[in-house]
Amino acid sequence: MKALILLSGGIDSATALALAVRRYGRAETAALCVSYGQKHDKEIQAAEAIAAHYGVVLKHIDLSAVFKDSGSSLLKGSDEALPEGSYAEQQQASDTQVVSTYVPYRNGLFLSVAASVALSLGCESLWYGAHADDGAGAAYPDCTPAFNRAITDAIIEGSGHALTVEAPFIGSAKADIVNIGLSVSVPYELTWSCYAGGETPCGKCATCIDREKAFSANGIADPALSTKQ
Amino acid sequence: MKALILLSGGIDSATALALAVRRYGRAETAALCVSYGQKHDKEIQAAEAIAAHYGVVLKHIDLSAVFKDSGSSLLKGSDEALPEGSYAEQQQASDTQVVSTYVPYRNGLFLSVAASVALSLGCESLWYGAHADDGAGAAYPDCTPAFNRAITDAIIEGSGHALTVEAPFIGSAKADIVNIGLSVSVPYELTWSCYAGGETPCGKCATCIDREKAFSANGIADPALSTKQ
Numbered sequence: 526m527k528a529l530i531l532l533s534g535g536i537d538s539a540t541a542l543a544l545a546v547r548r549y550g551r552a553e554t555a556a557l558c559v560s561y562g563q564k565h566d567k568e569i570q571a572a573e574a575i576a577a578h579y580g581v582v583l584k585h586i587d588l589s590a591v592f593k594d595s596g597s598s599l600l601k602g603s604d605e606a607l608p609e610g611s612y613a614e615q616q617q618a619s620d621t622q623v624v625s626t627y628v629p630y631r632n633g634l635f636l637s638v639a640a641s642v643a644l645s646l647g648c649e650s651l652w653y654g655a656h657a658d659d660g661a662g663a664a665y666p667d668c669t670p671a672f673n674r675a676i677t678d679a680i681i682e683g684s685g686h687a688l689t690v691e692a693p694f695i696g697s698a699k700a701d702i703v704n705i706g707l708s709v710s711v712p713y714e715l716t717w718s719c720y721a722g723g724e725t726p727c728g729k730c731a732t733c734i735d736r737e738k739a740f741s742a743n744g745i746a747d748p749a750l751s752t753k754q
Numbered sequence: 755m756k757a758l759i760l761l762s763g764g765i766d767s768a769t770a771l772a773l774a775v776r777r778y779g780r781a782e783t784a785a786l787c788v789s790y791g792q793k794h795d796k797e798i799q800a801a802e803a804i805a806a807h808y809g810v811v812l813k814h815i816d817l818s819a820v821f822k823d824s825g826s827s828l829l830k831g832s833d834e835a836l837p838e839g840s841y842a843e844q845q846q847a848s849d850t851q852v853v854s855t856y857v858p859y860r861n862g863l864f865l866s867v868a869a870s871v872a873l874s875l876g877c878e879s880l881w882y883g884a885h886a887d888d889g890a891g892a893a894y895p896d897c898t899p900a901f902n903r904a905i906t907d908a909i910i911e912g913s914g915h916a917l918t919v920e921a922p923f924i925g926s927a928k929a930d931i932v933n934i935g936l937s938v939s940v941p942y943e944l945t946w947s948c949y950a951g952g953e954t955p956c957g958k959c960a961t962c963i964d965r966e967k968a969f970s971a972n973g974i975a976d977p978a979l980s981t982k983q
Contacts, residue, residue, distance in 0.1 A: 590815050591867055595874035623914050629873030630866060633912040637859060637866035638820055644858030645824035666914030675911055678904035683862040685852050685895030 527553040528650040528691075529643035531635055532583070534558065534571030535718045536736060537654030537694060540706035544693055545652050546579050547709065555582040555646060557639050561628060562589030562600045564607075565722020574715040584642055591634065598625040599720060607720045609729040612664040624664045624731070626720060632667035633676055636690075640680045643688055651680065656694040656702055658735065670695070699735055700742035707743060714748040726750065756782040757879040757920075758872035760864055761812070763787065763800030764947045765965060766883030766923060769935035773922055774881050775808050776938065784811040784875060786868050790857060791818030791829045793836075794951020803944040813871060820863065827854040828949060836949045838958040841893040853893045853960070855949060861896035862905055865919075869909045872917055880909065885923040885931055887964065899924070928964055929971035936972060943977040955979065 527549045530542045546554050558572035569585065576583035589601075598605040608615050608625055615624045636653060643651045659668035666672065677690040694702050706713065718736045719726035726733050726749065740747045756778045759771045775783050787801035798814065805812035818830075827834040837844050837854055844853045865882060872880045888897035895901060906919040923931050935942065947965045948955035955962050955978065969976045 586819050588817075591870050592874060594871065628870075630869040630909065630912050630917075633908055634866045634870050637863045640859040641820050641857075641863050642823065645821060666916075667912035669911060672908060672911040675904055675907035679862055679901060679908050680859065682898060682901040682904050683859050683896035685856075687895075688859075 526555050526582075526646040526648050528555070528652060529639055529646060529648045530554065530556045531639045531651070531653040532556040532558050532572045532575065533654070534568035534575065534716060535654070535732075536699065536706070536711075536713060536716050536739065537656055537702055539575050539654075539713070539716050540702050540709075540711050541652050541654040541691075541693060542575065542579060542581070543706060543709050543711045545650075545691075546581065549650075551580045554579075555584060555648070557584045557586065557642055559635050559638060560585070560587040560589055561631060561634075562592050562602065564599065564601050567717045567719070567722050571715060571717035575712065578712050578715060586638060586642070588634065588638065592628060592631075595629055597628045599628055607730060609727075610731065611734050612731045615731065616664060622664065623666060626731070627665055627667075630667055632665075633672070636676050636680065640684060640688060644684055648688065650689050650691055652691045652693070654694060654702075655692045656697050656699055658699045664731075699739040703739045703743050707745075713740075714751075716749060755784050755811075755875040755877050757784070757881060758868055758875060758877045759783065759785045760868045760880070760882040761785040761787050761801045761804065762883070763797035763804065763945060764883070764961075765928065765935065765940075765942060765945050765968065766885055766931055768804050768883075768942070768945050769931050769938075769940050770881050770883040770920075770922060771804065771808060771810070772935060772938050772940045774879075774920075775810065778879075780809045783808075784813060784877070786813045786815065786871055788864050788867060789814070789816040789818055790860060790863075791821050791831065793828065793830050796946045796948070796951050800944060800946035804941065807941050807944060815867060815871070817863065817867065821857060821860075824858055826857045828857055836959060839960065840963050841960045844960065845893060851893065852895060855960070856894055856896075859896055861894075862901070865905050865909065869913060869917060873913055877917065879918050879920055881920045881922070883923060883931075884921045885926050885928055887928045893960075928968040932968045932972050936974075942969075943980075945978060
């Protein structure tokens with residue numbers, strides 16, 4: 526196996542998987558999705574459907590035990606309601622920049638698990654879908670450029686330079702990712718981004734808002750909405 | 755809770771725990787031990803005994819699923835025998851600097867899990883027992899100074915500067931750690947370092963050799979040996 530792609534079931538990582546499969550071929554590409562105690566399993570179902578579409582092996586690891594003391598509003602154990610509105614609106618309404626859907630150091634943990642799995646499989650490359658919008662405004666400190674640089678260094682050094690880290694969209698906006706993905710026919714109708722676990726996306730949470738904007742900027746409606754509604 | 759200490763059950767992390775308890779008090783200090791599919795659970799038993807000695811909460815997380823495809827000789831799933839001799843001798847006998855007991859990116863994973871748990875508990879500080887001998891000769895790439903610097907940056911950035919990382923022995927040799935630990939009465943008779951899971955330490959593996967040297971440099975026999983033999 527040559528490459529492992531961290532696959533959340535959303536737009537960004539699905540597009541990263543598409544590019545990795547084009548580079549390495551499906552037999553040399555694997556995907557990894559992680560359960561972390563989220564309130565629903567729509568993301569996992571989406572990751573399974575995307576991996577099946579591309580015909581790649583999907584590894585699934587359950588790390589929900591790690592977050593059992595966390596109060597993040599994304600998690601099953603939390604009584605806090607999922608927030609509505611954009612990240613900027615949430616930050617204005619709060620006395621902290623970090624939003625309630627931040628799961629403590631989640632991306633650092635996911636990338637570290639992915640590094641261990643990638644090395645175990647003999648991969649030379651670990652891919653993930655971080656992009657420029659993710660870390661904007663410090664809503665998610667584990668999505669900032671400073672974090673991405675540091676974790677990339679840690680994985681390169683900690684693997685003895687056996688593993689490289691590829692974040693092909695680190696300088697791109699989400700709309701640019703969709704633009705690239707549409708050109709290589711990523712099956713966006715299979716992806717899931719919404720924080721809520723309804724039959725269809727809620728359209729009100731920050732990730733639904735970001736997603737709608739990204740498709741709108743490309744002049745199309747969200748393929749997931751047109752399929753599911 | 756103020757501090758979380760990554761506790762392996764060995765000398766270094768037991769000494770780090772002792773210093774953290776002195777700084778924060780036992781009620782504000784917690785420990786974390788991780789199962790990763792190792793061939794025996796002597797380390798976990800040692801971590802439990804050390805945490806009980808200090809009267810601190812011990813969290814235990816099982817990450818063995820992460821390494822199920824790894825061939826590391828430390829793991830249950832491996833047919834490879836545990837190597838004997840020092841790390842330098844193993845490197846001379848091999849065509850690679852990395853030793854067979856390297857578990858892929860284990861320390862990066864453990865520190866990332868510890869960061870997530872520490873933030874979930876509201877801690878301000880994460881402690882671990884990395885020391886100068888650990889990364890010597892690149893036997894373990896996830897113990898080198900370059901790795902330690904990068905993962906520390908990743909955790910500080912990824913937590914939004916909510917968490918600091920303390921590695922009090924990062925510039926110290928193992929013998930110096932024992933010297934410090936003896937001065938604050940660390941119960942070394944409760945610790946376990948040996949790669950094998952026998953009734954008593956094997957005395958032949960690299961970690962037994964390093965441990966014996968550290969006590970010998972302080973003019974004493976290993977307290978664990980005198981208790982258990």
